[in-house]
Amino acid sequence: MKQIGVGLLGFGTVGAGVVDGLQRNRALLSDRLGVDIVMRRIADLDITTSRGVTVAPGVLTTDSQAVIADPGVDIVVELIGGTGAARKLMMAALEAGKPVVTANKKLLAEHGEEIFALAHKRNVDIYFGASVGGGIPIVRVLREGLVGNAVVRIHGILNGTCNYILTRMEREGLPFDEVLAEAQRLGYAEADPALDIDGFDTAHKAAILTLLSYGFHVPMDSLPIEGIRGLDGVDVQYARELGYRIKLLATVARVGNAVEVRVGPTLVPLHHMLASVAGVFNAVMVRGDMSGDTLYYGRGAGREPTASTVIGDIADIARNLRTNQPRHVRTAQTALEKPRLCTAEEMRSAFYLRLMVKDQAGSLGRFTSILGKHGVSIAAVMQKAANGAGADGFVPVVALTHSTPEASLNAALDEITASGVVSTRPVSLRMLEE
Amino acid sequence: MKQIGVGLLGFGTVGAGVVDGLQRNRALLSDRLGVDIVMRRIADLDITTSRGVTVAPGVLTTDSQAVIADPGVDIVVELIGGTGAARKLMMAALEAGKPVVTANKKLLAEHGEEIFALAHKRNVDIYFGASVGGGIPIVRVLREGLVGNAVVRIHGILNGTCNYILTRMEREGLPFDEVLAEAQRLGYAEADPALDIDGFDTAHKAAILTLLSYGFHVPMDSLPIEGIRGLDGVDVQYARELGYRIKLLATVARVGNAVEVRVGPTLVPLHHMLASVAGVFNAVMVRGDMSGDTLYYGRGAGREPTASTVIGDIADIARNLRTNQPRHVRTAQTALEKPRLCTAEEMRSAFYLRLMVKDQAGSLGRFTSILGKHGVSIAAVMQKAANGAGADGFVPVVALTHSTPEASLNAALDEITASGVVSTRPVSLRMLEE
Numbered sequence: 001m002k003q004i005g006v007g008l009l010g011f012g013t014v015g016a017g018v019v020d021g022l023q024r025n026r027a028l029l030s031d032r033l034g035v036d037i038v039m040r041r042i043a044d045l046d047i048t049t050s051r052g053v054t055v056a057p058g059v060l061t062t063d064s065q066a067v068i069a070d071p072g073v074d075i076v077v078e079l080i081g082g083t084g085a086a087r088k089l090m091m092a093a094l095e096a097g098k099p100v101v102t103a104n105k106k107l108l109a110e111h112g113e114e115i116f117a118l119a120h121k122r123n124v125d126i127y128f129g130a131s132v133g134g135g136i137p138i139v140r141v142l143r144e145g146l147v148g149n150a151v152v153r154i155h156g157i158l159n160g161t162c163n164y165i166l167t168r169m170e171r172e173g174l175p176f177d178e179v180l181a182e183a184q185r186l187g188y189a190e191a192d193p194a195l196d197i198d199g200f201d202t203a204h205k206a207a208i209l210t211l212l213s214y215g216f217h218v219p220m221d222s223l224p225i226e227g228i229r230g231l232d233g234v235d236v237q238y239a240r241e242l243g244y245r246i247k248l249l250a251t252v253a254r255v256g257n258a259v260e261v262r263v264g265p266t267l268v269p270l271h272h273m274l275a276s277v278a279g280v281f282n283a284v285m286v287r288g289d290m291s292g293d294t295l296y297y298g299r300g301a302g303r304e305p306t307a308s309t310v311i312g313d314i315a316d317i318a319r320n321l322r323t324n325q326p327r328h329v330r331t332a333q334t335a336l337e338k339p340r341l342c343t344a345e346e347m348r349s350a351f352y353l354r355l356m357v358k359d360q361a362g363s364l365g366r367f368t369s370i371l372g373k374h375g376v377s378i379a380a381v382m383q384k385a386a387n388g389a390g391a392d393g394f395v396p397v398v399a400l401t402h403s404t405p406e407a408s409l410n411a412a413l414d415e416i417t418a419s420g421v422v423s424t425r426p427v428s429l430r431m432l433e434e
Numbered sequence: 435m436k437q438i439g440v441g442l443l444g445f446g447t448v449g450a451g452v453v454d455g456l457q458r459n460r461a462l463l464s465d466r467l468g469v470d471i472v473m474r475r476i477a478d479l480d481i482t483t484s485r486g487v488t489v490a491p492g493v494l495t496t497d498s499q500a501v502i503a504d505p506g507v508d509i510v511v512e513l514i515g516g517t518g519a520a521r522k523l524m525m526a527a528l529e530a531g532k533p534v535v536t537a538n539k540k541l542l543a544e545h546g547e548e549i550f551a552l553a554h555k556r557n558v559d560i561y562f563g564a565s566v567g568g569g570i571p572i573v574r575v576l577r578e579g580l581v582g583n584a585v586v587r588i589h590g591i592l593n594g595t596c597n598y599i600l601t602r603m604e605r606e607g608l609p610f611d612e613v614l615a616e617a618q619r620l621g622y623a624e625a626d627p628a629l630d631i632d633g634f635d636t637a638h639k640a641a642i643l644t645l646l647s648y649g650f651h652v653p654m655d656s657l658p659i660e661g662i663r664g665l666d667g668v669d670v671q672y673a674r675e676l677g678y679r680i681k682l683l684a685t686v687a688r689v690g691n692a693v694e695v696r697v698g699p700t701l702v703p704l705h706h707m708l709a710s711v712a713g714v715f716n717a718v719m720v721r722g723d724m725s726g727d728t729l730y731y732g733r734g735a736g737r738e739p740t741a742s743t744v745i746g747d748i749a750d751i752a753r754n755l756r757t758n759q760p761r762h763v764r765t766a767q768t769a770l771e772k773p774r775l776c777t778a779e780e781m782r783s784a785f786y787l788r789l790m791v792k793d794q795a796g797s798l799g800r801f802t803s804i805l806g807k808h809g810v811s812i813a814a815v816m817q818k819a820a821n822g823a824g825a826d827g828f829v830p831v832v833a834l835t836h837s838t839p840e841a842s843l844n845a846a847l848d849e850i851t852a853s854g855v856v857s858t859r860p861v862s863l864r865m866l867e868e
Contacts, residue, residue: 017724021582021724022582024584024723025582025583025584025723025724028584029581029582031649032581032649033581129579135722135724135725135726135728136728137575137578137579137580137728140574140575140578140579141571141574141575141579144571144574144578144746144749144750145563145571145574145575145743145746146571146742146746147463147466147467147745147746147749148455148456148459148463148741148742148745148746148748148749149459149742150458150459150462215465215466271710271712273707273710273711273731275710276705276707276709276710277707278705283729288569288742289458289459289738290451290455290459290569290738290739290741290742290745291569291732291733291738291739291742291743292569292732292733292736292738292739293731293732293733294569294570294571294730294731294732294733295717295729295730295731295732296728296729296730296731297707297727297728297729297730297731298725298726298727298728298729299725299726299727299728302726304723304724304725304726305724305725305726307582307724308580308582308583308722308724308725309579309725311581311582311724312578312579312580312581312582314582315578315581315582316578323757
């Protein structure tokens with residue numbers, strides 16, 4: 001049976017998982033693929049610490065370039081992460097005509113254009129299944145399974161740390177800071193959690209989903225990105241009472257001739273499949289023009305789930321190499337006109353609002369009339385404090401709006417804040433439209 | 435750009451959807467694939483009735499063999515259904531070296547061994563994504579995305595008609611017969627609903643999932659298949675009170691060295707993702723040894739969703755033909771020892787039991803001691819009638835068991851039935867183990 005050699009760059013948690021998985025399921029894989037996949041070389045700065053897997057002598061090296069250059073290495077797997085060495089090495093591998101597998105969402109989100117252009121020029125395969133959704137084969141689904149669809153919209157829960165925190169906040173009624181500290185103790189959140197909780201990790205994945213579904217590269221600095229750091233537990237509870245769960249959602253959606261890409265906490269109705277996604281799990285709902293709504297759910301991170309998807313990509317390339325033919329699944333659109341990114345003015349949503357309103361006659365009428373003046377129509381309004389105003393003389397009022405331009409809402413909130421009828425700028429959260 | 439010609443056999447609902455989708459998204463597809471897919475010939479017995487799509491002159495014919503033989507036809511799409519003409523024509527296409535796309539679950543479940551053997555012998559691609567799960571690309575996920583995983587188990591809601599009926603029974607408290615009649619009026623159920631509601635359609639799909647995950651063909655007549663026809667609304671309500679929903683589940687699971695394949699109504703905990711699958715939607719949960727639990731959800735039938743998956747398969751073959759290389763994704767295992775089917779003695783589950791028990795002192799002790807004698811351990815037991823016995827002197831009692839061999843449970847239920855402590859044989863339903 002033909003052997004396919006893999007060269008691994010980065011022997012961290014996921015790298016060790018890939019080594020383990022290829023060994024453990026080697027017979028199964030070769031039976032399913034008709035080729036034998038062998039881990040030929042592994043490069044890492046640290047080649048002495050045990051990773052709990054057995055590696056043949058001579059496989060480990062500190063020289064990444066040597067791994068790429070090794071004639072026994074048919075596929076290069078980049079699991080270094082970041083945009084420094086990883087970028088240089090990935091470009092070198094593609095330049096050398098070697099197909100690449102990567103899980104590096106940040107690199108693809110920030111430098112994807114350059115990388116995919118080189119892969120295209122050299123006619124080399126590049127697979128990046130594990131860059132979005134960990135163990136969920138969502139990249140493959142968009143590249144292949146739904147290839148006949150014009151994508152209508154995508155909503156994704158793409159960060160397990162955030163979803164874990166939101167689930168705990170809702171179930172235990174705990175404040176954000178406390179749950180974050182707990183998640184850090186348990187290893188579910190990094191010591192520096194900004195990449196996760198401020199929405200950047202989700203935004204990187206949203207950029208990759210945009211490339212896959214609409215064929216263009218999104219400049220990261222042009223995206224509206226909101227995390228969950230500022231989220232008040234009281235809004236999680238009020239949303240729940242109203243029949244919603246708050247999820248950090250990536251949204252990629254066609255709006256007329258443009259595409260809306262954004263990240264932010266969003267109210268999801270309890271009966272919606274995305275509302276059932278609890279704890280560290282991820283899920284992506286894709287609406288295709290033919291398929292209708294489809295959903296993909298699983299573990300968005302972790303050694304084994306991520307390695308599962310990396311191995312799926314290696315297997316695909318190995319099948320291609322069996323016949324010496326790259327499949328070269330395209331990403332960026334070429335012939336078709338690329339859609340443009342939606343402007344802030346084009347973005348619409350229904351909103352959840354929480355206002356701390358002065359407890360006096362006419363307050364409610366005052367802010368509802370300002371909303372009305374800006375064309376924001378109210379679907380429901382509820383005063384939340386049963387026992388009257390707090391010590392400061394303000395009571396929480398929750399309002400749900402109908403779908404409205406975001407710009408109109410913001411103008412209305414500016415005016416309400418300036419009017420003195422509220423104690424602070426109202427909280428506004430988007431609501432998922434079905 | 436290279437053109438790839440499609441020959442369609444069967445111009446029904448899904449066939450028309452495929453024609454429509456290929457036309458509508460032609461530019462998108464050719465941009466994504468690098469080839470231009472053209473519907474070259476369509477065969478059907480009826481070529482006069484309008485299907486609401488435009489077809490070029492000369493495309494339609496009543497001669498299926500002519501479509502297969504046409505040198506302009508590179509891919510044959512079989513959407514005739516059934517195991518008669520469809521089988522003959524599919525074999526003819528493979529014999530002629532033409533790759534085949536099919537959605538025919540019954541044909542593959544009953545004659546898959548012969549069909550896949552021929553495809554293997556002729557080194558021709560056969561794709562059958564739409565045979566399971568309609569618009570959900572679950573076949574592709576198992577063949578490719580999760581290819582590096584040993585499958586631990588699969589649970590699927592694979593029949594939209596049954597799921598619609600079960601959803602309505604639970605939400606409206608309606609009896610089975612009434613909901614079935616309504617579903618027939620609305621077109622969600624066939625005039626002859628046996629294939630759906632008696633579980634055979636689900637079993638066909640379970641057989642295909644078994645082939646994909648464990649590499650062997652399951653003889654249909656060796657499967658335990660139970661539908662929802664006998665399901666009493668009262669059990670749907672009791673299950674709900676206990677925190678469960680009843681779903682018709684296909685189960686494919688490794689049990690030691692064997693594989694359990696079965697179809698039957700099953701209690702699913704409300705917090706489980708499968709419990710959120712409502713109405714005509716389908717979903718499949720796959721646990722891989724590396725990926726952990728993953729779930730795939732979408733429309734399990736219908737013109738557009740099914741056509742979406744058929745077009746995904748056509749696209750895959752078209753990519754292969756671009757380089758004149760079949761990918762030949764394997765199904766049946768070859769080198770590895772094939773697992774055997776689980777015997778009835780090896781099957782275990784936790785069970786929901788409903789017993790109509792004589793309302794007299796000692797009845798409860800009597801049946802629980804019989805269960806205990808057979809090694810069936812009880813997790814909870816509840817008397818359901820608040821107001822004592824019915825006119826016949828019997829009261830409903832619900833018991834949940836711990837995991838137990840099915841054979842032990844059946845022996846215990848035989849003895850309980852014979853003992854006279856119950857009015858009829860107790861109802862038993864499996865419970866999903868997490």
